[in-house]
Amino acid sequence: MAAIRFEDVVKRYGDVVALDGVDLTVETGRCHCLLGANGSGKTTLLRLLLGLTRPTEGTVARPAATVGCSFQDPTFYPDLTVAENLDVFGSMAPPPDEGWRARLVGVLGLERVATRPARDLSGGWQKKLDLALAFLKRPTIAVLDEPLDDLDDRSKHRFRTFLADYPDEDHGLLLATHHVDEFAATLDHLTILDRGRVVSDAPVTGGPAARRRYLDLIETGSTSGVSE
């Protein structure tokens, strides 16, 4: 089911065109991966999707969809404890039930650091808190920017399993990453951005196919080598 739709979206910052005529649909029930080199427009696309910036031209429609987000730089109240951060953001956008919050905390192992001020956490734990906040209200679309960065291998494994279970009729994922292999088992739709344009947007089955498309783009340096 279409949750968020970009229609002919252009975003300019002064003379710089960050996105150029992007048409894209983010749907529930799937794990949608956004790939692209640095400066390809991924972050701008995510910011538009989250409502943090407006398109210069075109529309971003988000009918009735809620979004949760995990940023590349973890975002939370540094002076509050982990549990207090979950309380504060949980009260802004409540979890569907107490069990959901407990499940998140369990998956990410946050009970161990629940009473510690967030600013005192290591990078990995800060990322886990950020991820927990992204999923806290069980959003229609969870938007994750490099979600596995800073996580140890065991945490990555547990969280990937959680991600694989997340998409259903009412929920979906949008991941922005450079490490497409890490989501091989989860991934079922891939969009590749290059210099602000969508050069590939199609379903895929598994990481190898996705990686091949991405490598095609990197090696040829243009859209010509990308197969749909």
Place this chain on the structure above:
Amino acid sequence: MALRSLFAREARWVRHNAGVLVLVLLVLPSLFAVSTVAFQQVIPRDTPIAVVPESDVVSEDEVDAVTGVAAFFSRPHDYDSRASAERALAREEVYALFVVPHGLFDEDASVTIEMVVEEEMVPYEQPSLAIANILSGQLRGTFPAETTVERTAIGEDRTLSEFLVSVGTILLTMVYAFVYLPRVVADEQRVFQRIRVESSLWRLLTVKYAVFLPLMLVPVVAFQGIAASLDFRVDLFAPGALAATLLTFLSLSAIALGVMFLTRFATVGRMVNATLLFGTLAFSNLVYPAGFFSPMRRTVARLSPIHYAAIVHRGTALKGNAAALYADRYLLLGGFAVGALAFLAGSVVVYQRRA
């Protein structure tokens, strides 16, 4: 070689921070220098005073004559009645009033010009004594009648410490507004993106004010507690005084936060706020009456809403005057607060658009 590299780094730092450096090293010291120029004399010579006839029999020539003499050491304004002049005194539109008696031009008469000042206007006490003495000497032989000047202090005697408690409340409020609240909000900047997704910056700011406006009562409690323990006769919880304190905090903090949002919480924003704080402190004549300093500075002070905040705070907390006496001043402060909030709102819109 390493030294050369480090110097090169410093050169680049200077280039990237040119704006901040201009502000810190050029604008700020210039402001200090300008403010020192404003301290021109120890005894004020440009203080606004009222000249009012004692009764209907006083001629226009007599009023004009006293006005002319008073112009040597003050800036006189004519008032029709003593009541209106005393009202102006309470509102610090003037700092003394001269009551002109009939008979100044009568050779056989012996007349007394009454100089009325307020006891609570403590910094003006000594200057007004000096002015009364000087004037007594100057008037000898000026008019045909034998003329003396009698100084009358109305209101209740206050100490300089009591006077400063009222001023200190406004000063501290300014520091909270320009330094503390912007710092608290800046510390939370890293969470703004999530706040914007889950809620909004407007709600965040609304909540900040809902929390910080009542919190501003805490320093007032501290001031009042200390004042009470020292037997100071000052009521910082008088509704009019509280309103002045809170309107000052609301308007100045809105400006300070607006500056922070416009500068995207960069160091230059803090420096701008420090400059604004210093400028407001230096040019609002919070402690001394307008007229202690240069005419230019008096004009600037009379343009500053915070000058009036200090006046109404003194009037209600120290003099015990009714807040209604300053109704127009509260309107001014309210309007200033609305304008400052509009500036804050505009800067948040710009901040979000640039994001």
